[in-house]
Amino acid sequence: MKYIVFEGLDGSGKTTVSKMFVRYLSSKNYTVFYTREPYTTEIETLIRQNQTNKTLLFLFLADRSIHIEKLKNQNVDFIVSDRSFYSTVAYQGYGGGIDIDFVIKLNEFVVDNFLPDVVFYLDCSPDIALSRSKKLDAIENKNLDFFEKVRQGYLDLAKKYNFFTINAQDSLENVFKNVIKCYETIFV
Template sequence: MNYIVFEGIDGSGKSTVSKMFLQYLLNKGYSVLYTKEPYTSDIDVLIRKNQTNKTLLFLFLADRSIHIEKLKKQHVDFIVSDRSFYSTICYQGYGGGIDVEFVTKLNEFVVEDFLPNTVFYLDCTPEVALSRIKKLDAIEHKHLTFFQKVREGYLDLAKKHNFITINAQGNLQEVFSNTVEYYETRFS
């Protein structure tokens, strides 16, 4: 099984491109499970109620624990996920000011050895990303400095963990085409 994750700041296009990539894999005849975080609707409701950063950290960890246990039981060729534990490290750690090493350790405890085979990081500036968001919710409605810190976190993790970094400044079709090109070059 191949576990592929799409990461990026809100408005980077990761949700749309991950769904396009899902369709690409389905068209090739693979069995694919599409998933996203937050995973559980009950925890998602709590997350959307504008909790403190510390509360958000533990809500995401609880959600992820449930999510990972479900994913481990799947028997498909690919799992494609919109977000993973890297989001928590970037948003609650780098952006939210909780010690990054502490957030990383908690996430390692939750995911154990269930790590993505491939991470596509869709990189764009916060200015571009925020201009794409039509309706801002409690989580997304943060100031530019926050998203700059989150992006810096992603860029740091991308170097440490060899993410495939895709320039997401352009239109979605270009971003998707670049994603497929990188994927086919590396894995086909």
């Protein structure tokens, strides 16, 4: 089983591209489990309310703990996820100012070494991402400076964890082609 994650700012296209990728894998006759974070409806409801950054951190950790246990029990060729623990590091750590090493340690404890095989980071400037994003709530309702910090966090994480960084400001067709090209360098 291979675990593939799509990361990026809201509005970067990660949800659209991850679903396109699932269709691509399915067309190749692979079994695929598609998922996203937040995972549980109950915790997502709490997350979508106006929460402090510390509260959001622990809600995401609780949600992720439940999510990872579900993922470990999948019997498929691929798990494709829209977000993972890197989002929490980028948003609550870099963007929200919680100690990054602390956020990483908490997430490492929760995921218990169940880490993605591949991460596609769809990089997009915050102003473009925000102009594309259709939802504004407790998570996204921040200022441009916040999203600049989150983006910088993702760029730092991409270097540290060897993400595939894809220019998400390109056309959707080209973004998807670049994802497939990266995927094929590893799995084909």
